[in-house]
Amino acid sequence: MTIGSPSRATRVSRVAVYCSAVCCSAVCAVGAPAIASSPEGARLSVEAGAQDAKAAQEPPSLYRPGTQVRPRAGAPRVPRDVSATSWLVADVRSGEVLAAHNAHRRLPPASTLKTLFALTVLPTLPAGLRHTVEREELEGIGAGSSLVGVEENRTYRVADLWRGVFLSSGNDAVRVLAALNGGWRTTAERMQDKARALGARDTRVVSPDGYDAPGQVSSAYDLAVFGRAGLRNAEFAEYCATVTAKFPAGGWAYDIQNTNRLLTGTGVARYPGLIGIKNGYTSNAGNTLIAAAERDGRTLVVTVMRPRAGGGFAVYEEARSLLDWGFRAAGRVDAVGSLVPPRPAAAPQAGPESPAPVREEKERAAGPGWPAAGAITGAAGLGAAAVALALRFKGARLARG
CATH class of the missing domain: 1.10.287 (Helix Hairpins)
Structure with missing residues (x-):
């Protein structure tokens, strides 16, 4: 050593x-x-992780099967005569869901999907635009489709075509408007994007007119989202509330009437205060309906999908029962959900179209x-x-x- x-x-x-x-x-x-002060560091917290896991194990009540309602003392009972496979009642102003049944069950929507079509295409086409219909634009219309009577080589204003969509549920009018919007497939893709932007995650668009197509589905929740968003668009609100109109046929015009029976009072009693929105029917979907009404300063929207009893008018009578219940129950029940899309936990309290989340993503991407x-x-x-x-x-x- x-x-x-x-x-x-x-x-x-x-x-x-x-x-x-x-x-x-x-x-x-x-x-x-x-690290301790950053969001990433905070997410490493065991306590936060446990809370996130617990939340993931407890889905919102609207995703649970069956009827969801949270009545307070003295609240009216949800009507028992509603046979629909899926339904929902919500306040238009706040977006609060007052009650629902199988709200997120995915079902064929029929022509109620035209509400999403309108939300997507209305902003892109001026109402006064004039267009001469070409033969190719009317190709592909499904057999048995509802039609308003659009003809090739005839010139229409965009507003005329929209009345054909909302009142007569004309698949021919949808075809022409979709062509003006970039084509059938492009329109379907844009509708899908619009649904996601609105927080409607149950909807899959295959045929923009709502015609039966494999894999095409929506839900009572999503349809209520579309109806609520539509009422915030002045053109949409005007078209869906129109009872009768004239549809051009060259040198003359013929009368068309809204097929929403709660609005017109045809075959069923007209619902007081009804302001639209859209009905639908196919052999696969059965009867579907989005309806909105106003009473005493409150506006409600209801969706009814595929009643299992009562015949062809059941969808209207069940919507009537749900609207009546909703106006009586307002202020006497606690919300079971919301039509407003959820925001990220770290996002500021802004509107659903706020650019804040985009800025946040850019900042994260930048480093x-x-x-x-x-x-x-x-x-x-x-x-x-x-x-x-x-x-x-x-x-x-x-x-x-």
Whole structure:
């Protein structure tokens, strides 16, 4: 065993260890506060993770099967005569869902899907635009489709075509408007994007007119979302509330009437205060309906999908029962959900179309923010200083030895 000064190799090894220790300490000392204060660091919390897991295990009540309602003392009972496979009642102003039954069950929507078509295409086409229909634009209309009477080589205003959509549920009018919007497939894709933007996750668009197509589905929840959004569009609200209109036929025009029986009072009693929106029927979907009414300053929207009893008028009578219940129950039940799409937890309290989430994504994509960048820069600086100090120490020791 040799006693005395350490060898050169030993001194260099000690310097290396010293440098490593200094650098690691600097990074830990500076980086730890930044990690602890960042959202990413916060998400590492065991408590937060447990809460997230618990929330994931408890789905919102609207996703549960059966009837969902939270009555207070004295609240009226949900009508028992409603046989629909799926239905929903909501307040238009707040978006609160007062009650629902199988709200997210995916079913064929029939012509109620035309509400999503209108929400997507209305903003792109001026009402006064005149268009001469070409033969190709009327190709592909499904057998047995409802028609308003659009003819090739005839010129129509866009507003005429929209009345054909809302009043007569004309699939021929939908075809022409879709052609003006970029084509059938493009329109379906844009409708799908619009549904997602509105928070309607149950809807899959295959045929923009609502004609039966494999895989095409929606839900009572999504249809209520479309109806609520439509009432916020002045053109949509006007068209869906129109009872009768004239449809051009060259040098003359003929009368068309809205097929929503609660609005016209045809075959059933007209519902007081009804303001639209859209009905539908196919052999696969059965009867479907989105209806909105106003009473005493409150506006409600109901959706009814596929009644299982009562015949062809049942969809209207069941909507009537649900509207009556909704107006009586307002203020006496707690909401079981909302038609307003959920916001990310970290997003500011802004409207559903707020650009804030987009800005947040851009900032995340650009890299760490100033606190994190400062921590990294500071750690690097301290590490470099430590290395320089150690090398200087090493040089002095080697010079002496």
